[in-house]
Amino acid sequence: MELETLKVGIADHIAVVTISRPPVNAQNNMMRADIQTVFDALGDRADVRSIILTGEGKAFSAGADLAERPSQEPGHYTAHNRRVRASFDCILECPKPVIAAVNGAAIGAGCVTALCCDILVASDNAFLSMTEVMVGLAGGVAHVRRHFGESDARLMILTGRRIYGPELLRMNAVSACTSPEELMATALSIAQDIAKASPSAVIAAKKSFAMTENLSIYEGYRFEQSQTKALASSEDTAEAMAAFREKRKPVFRG
Template identity: 65%
Template sequence: MSETYETLKLEVADLVATVTLDRPPVNAQNRAMKEELIAVFDALHDREDVRAVVLTGAGRAFCAGADLKERPNIAGVPGAYPRHNRLTRASFDCIMECGKPVIAAVNGLAIGAGAVLALCADIILVAEDAYLSMTEVDVGLAGGVKHVRRHFGESDARLMIYTARRVPGPELLRMNVASACLPRDALLAEAQRIGAEIAGKVPLAVQAAKRSFQVTEYMPLHEGYVFEQSQTAALSRTEDTQEAWRAFAEKRKPVFKGR
């Protein structure tokens, strides 16, 4: 099944959704794209026919960042910047908060807000000729620090932010920012393969695992593990977990119902 929006394409097949940024020439984020990202990822959060999501870009760019022509005039309409910033945060949060794991297939340049978009995913794959770059200092801005810091070491995060340097695919793999660096023509298939692998697991367990990553990120070890154990205790009473146990004992493929 395929759905087309103004700035996105959505395809769902075999429990894996593929969301493609599609705003030529370089998939820059305008208001419409942010609103469509929110609408699509909020829907995917609830869809029973989706268990994993792949996020990629059309053409040779993943996302060139924010469309600077749409920056609000700080001396213009009162409240313009708060509204702009709220929408921008929501367009990132919808990916991080989506109940289904999101795999970013970074097929080309990912600059500024485009790099942040990739860094919001659960799993990051990059093409060999792709790169991430935070160019805010080149245009008198300074966003993205917190998202970069989640994935890069402290010195590398500062180097990236202060210099606006490009960090190419092989370097992202070496720095453990990406899980794989692949030829461009193999990237999407690998991301979808990982999505299919995730889709074959107990759906409620995968969702609980993502919830644990979200909730425990800034918790101390003890409190974080207590939360994880609460998730496991709740899962043990679900039909799908009990079906997984029976299938394992009976050496057969489990049939999950999402409850």
């Protein structure tokens, strides 16, 4: 992949994607295209089972590059919104679990990018912030609501405050808050645990989270049972069951 704004490394079934657009990793159209290229490719690669997304330098991503705001000409804003949505959707829809290692400022679109990931960990000096109301814009409510309680979500959106790692942990918006030095090791430990599991079962589990988010518990569990039935005849499940019986570690293909 030829990329201008991201760096990608793959080892031991784990991909590390680093946002790299100095000085603050602001998101422009090139980055949005790179994000789609990378996550579409990683989602299809058999040698990737989990993904870590982080930022280079002191910022995760300081949001949209305001130098590329769309004009008021007919169609420009509509096309811009489509590009922005696609850069978020490709993370949400990636079949492989994505761990956000939030290393610094995650503001506006950068905050939403982190919230599109499956699991969030943050360093204690990192923060999430939705500053749209401060600059006369709106957006991000739906994504913020997925990770925050209602009062905290409204606090975040309506005040534009910076919410740092320790507070994010208290609010149950992240799974871990670490020192900056321990952040990647923490994310890597989670990614390694995911990579040890049955790849097809992990993909099915992520699909279940996506499909059941807005379903009743009755409909949601019925969908999950259909996933389990489909997995029952898979090579991964056969290997996992054999390894359990033989008291050894499973060896999954890919």
